Amino acid sequence: MQSLLLSIRLAACVTAILLAIGLPLAYWLAYSRWRGKFLVESIVALPLVLPPTVLGFYVLVAMGTHGPLGRVWQAAFGHALAFTFTGLVFASVLYSLPFAVQPLIASFESVDRKLLDASAVLGAGALRTFRRVILPMSIPGVVTALVLSFAHTLGEFGVVLMVGGNLAGSTRTISIDIYDHVQSLEYAEANRLALILLTFSFVVLSIVYGINRRVGRRIWSAWPAR
């Protein structure tokens, strides 16, 4: 049970951070007309195609005592970043970034441009337009982003294993725990945790598709648009 609570704590932290990063990043990706934008889009989408072990490997190297991130962290806080809960949060934020950003971009882009023009002519600057028009009209996208970030972080395995290791109470998340139980042939224990994750994932996807259905369009789907 400790591993489940740890996973939930990790997912909650990651989701909160992703919201803070994802909103401005998605806004920029949705509205910027910069030519090099596709490069940033590619970087954000990388975790979708990279094996988690590859992502985990590079994050681990960066966070190591000789890596750039690890050295800065060591200097600032006096302890290493790898194999800690904080390190896990770092890696998970990168890993789940596209799941937060893509639904946000989709819903920002679906806001009628004329509403943005109207807001500008009525005197509202970019921030006010975002706060009063874009964000309230993108609530389904925000909810989708939150739910997907949370669920995706909750179920991650490869990245956690690479970056966090398997330390009870600080980096042993639910999926690692399941793996451990299976390795020890404790199938009943493994099944109990797996069932929790299965049920949770089903509920999450039901919520996302329910939102898609309610707003009458696709904000996020596991399949590409036909």
Add this chain to the structure above:
Amino acid sequence: MAGAISTVPLSLRILLERRAPNAPFFVLDLSLEIPSGISILFGTSGAGKSTLLDCVAGLLRPDSGQIKIGDDILFDSEARVNVSPQRRRMAYVFQSLALFPHMTVEENVAYGLPPLPESQRSVRIAEILQAFRVENLGTRRPAEISGGEKQRVALARSLVTRPQVLLLDEPLSGLDAELKASIVDDLRAWNAAQRIPILYVTHTRDEVDALGERVVVLDRGRVISEGRPHEVLAAPRRKRLAQAAGFENLLDATVVELRETDGVMRVRLAESASEIEVPLGYATPNDHVKIAIHAGDILLATQPPVGLSARNILEGKIVSLETRGTLVAARVQAGVMFTVHVTPGATRALELTAGKPVWIVLKTHSCHLVSD
């Protein structure tokens, strides 16, 4: 501010070229002075009407030119001034109205108001809602009100800010004539006190006749005429229109000279030395234009006419006469070939026959400039 009467005109000089990959090359090239009151911007779709409004509102940046309200410069390519749309104090009602769907009518209207003490704020909102007769819809959302009500709310929302200019992009399309008229009446009543320039875009003739004190006709990015609706729109603008409207004479001509103070220009008819005077149109010397003239608007004289107000008298010779029912169509060679309709009685009285020398008399305003 309250009670102040501004009669500050909007002046525009805009050049904007658009090269879009999948669209035809488009140039907006015009210069206009819009006084207070309603000016109609008339033209077919693709004439550049909405593009012009976007430039005035600051949503599009012209390649060059100047936009100012009175002496207040909003855009000047040479001085590198480009005031943001937020600070132009414009009201812009889009064709789609663009009401915020997640806000109530009152929240929509309050959106553009600057920070004000709550008492002043609610007075301003109440006043404008009342002026456009939507005071009892304050708590509804746009999806819960009718089309005409939405249009009134959109007007109220943009005018509550006390703008310097009002831009309307076909705001009343889709409404029946009666509803349209009542909204326009309310707009006129509001503007009687404010006296700001209003640019009203439309592509339907009905609206021009119903609204217009002034009309500016736009075609392919250029102003082709401006003035009072009946003056501007009486003459056909395009060759195919002229043919459809049954102009028997469609003459090629070259512009010789513009006399802007007289509102006329001299053109030389193709392949001849004959010059005639026609109403001033959008053209410059050496431009090729077409002149449309009704056969029934041409007078024939058998002697050189004197003491006439008509400005154009051409000497010629009758080539043929053909009786068609109750009229006689005369073909007259006067530098170029004219078709002239006369009555059988006039034909007999003047003893018109083929080969007879005649003088053709054309009133300036019977010559319609056709652009193609």
